[in-house]
Amino acid sequence: CYLDLSAKRYSVHSNTSIHPSRLADKQCSTIPKNARGIIQSPLLVLRMSKYRLFLLRHGEGAWNKENRFCSWVDQKLSEDGVKEARDCGRLLKEQGYKFDLVFTSILSRSVHTAWLVLEAMGQEWVPVVKSWRLNERHYGALIGLNRAQMALQHGEEKVKLWRRSYNITPPPMDESHPYFPEIYNDRRYTTCDVPKEKLPRAESLKEVLDRLLPYWDSAVVPEIRKGRTVLISAHGNSCRALLKHLEGISDEDIVSVTLPTGIPVLLELDENLKPVKPRQLLGDQAKIQVAIKKVEDQGKAKQST
Numbered sequence: 001c002y003l004d005l006s007a008k009r010y011s012v013h014s015n016t017s018i019h020p021s022r023l024a025d026k027q028c029s030t031i032p033k034n035a036r037g038i039i040q041s042p043l044l045v046l047r048m049s050k051y052r053l054f055l056l057r058h059g060e061g062a063w064n065k066e067n068r069f070c071s072w073v074d075q076k077l078s079e080d081g082v083k084e085a086r087d088c089g090r091l092l093k094e095q096g097y098k099f100d101l102v103f104t105s106i107l108s109r110s111v112h113t114a115w116l117v118l119e120a121m122g123q124e125w126v127p128v129v130k131s132w133r134l135n136e137r138h139y140g141a142l143i144g145l146n147r148a149q150m151a152l153q154h155g156e157e158k159v160k161l162w163r164r165s166y167n168i169t170p171p172p173m174d175e176s177h178p179y180f181p182e183i184y185n186d187r188r189y190t191t192c193d194v195p196k197e198k199l200p201r202a203e204s205l206k207e208v209l210d211r212l213l214p215y216w217d218s219a220v221v222p223e224i225r226k227g228r229t230v231l232i233s234a235h236g237n238s239c240r241a242l243l244k245h246l247e248g249i250s251d252e253d254i255v256s257v258t259l260p261t262g263i264p265v266l267l268e269l270d271e272n273l274k275p276v277k278p279r280q281l282l283g284d285q286a287k288i289q290v291a292i293k294k295v296e297d298q299g300k301a302k303q304s305t
């Protein structure tokens with residue numbers, strides 16, 4: 001059971017069930033001293049984990065390696081990305097997880113990652129459902145550009161705002177952009193639930209959440225409520241947007257949330273689909289920290305070689 005102190009956003013995990021009335025006694029000596037007073041508060045809510053949801057940023061893509069904003073350009077997984085996806089599947093299998101349904105974007109790297117994960121788990125039969133609404137954030141005119149070079153030209157702070165802020169939309173992609181035809185003449189974008197002319201030309205993280213939420217509510221939530229274990233194989237920023245929504249992360253705090261490629265994120269949710277404990281990035285924690293730092297450092301100014 002997990003205790004969630006919603007007023008203070010503090011939660012405590014115990015292997016054994018603890019009745020709220022006993023929280024302040026010796027059984028709870030592992031709870032930090034400064035939290036014990038809070039725990040006796042009448043605001044205490046006992047919330048059980050009812051559903052498991054897995055989010056996954058696809059394995060490394062070719063342009064992740066080249067440090068270019070990839071976004072809606074349909075780059076494939078790199079060799080390392082294929083390995084990351086397989087390793088992710090092996091880890092999930094070892095830990096005994098079973099999926100009932102997988103959602104992906106309509107970008108190949110998220111679809112391939114889902115396939116490789118399911119293959120490594122021996123669960124290839126699990127249905128995979130795709131939607132453009134899980135696509136990576138549309139990076140507009142920045143698509144194709146090298147982050148480190150952009151940091152040299154515009155400063156690291158500006159690049160960080162473009163990459164991680166909630167409200168800032170990068171400059172839009174217009175028809176003269178070198179990747180405009182490749183994206184907007186692609187047949188996959190004629191299959192969306194909005195006409196091609198209404199598809200974004202650039203998005204802030206907020207705009208990603210705005211287009212993702214209707215799909216989350218209408219397609220994903222009903223499946224979770226049926227008790228299905230769902231994997232969402234998507235992208236750095238579509239997963240960040242969903243995490244912001246589910247965890248109630250503030251506009252300020254979302255700036256410091258970075259997801260590495262190929263690392264599954266486990267969310268334990270209550271009956272209202274609210275997390276009952278902090279997200280868990282599964283795998284070797286030291287390696288995960290290194291991978292997060294690597295993604296953050298992509299925005300450091302550096303002459304490309």
Ligand SMILES: O=C(OP(=O)(O)O)[C@H](O)COP(=O)(O)O
Nearest residue numbers: 068069070071136163235236237
């Ligand atoms: O395509 C992208 O994300 P993805 O690799 O998760 O699909 C973006 O270029 C990620 O860039 P960011 O890490 O600067 O937000």
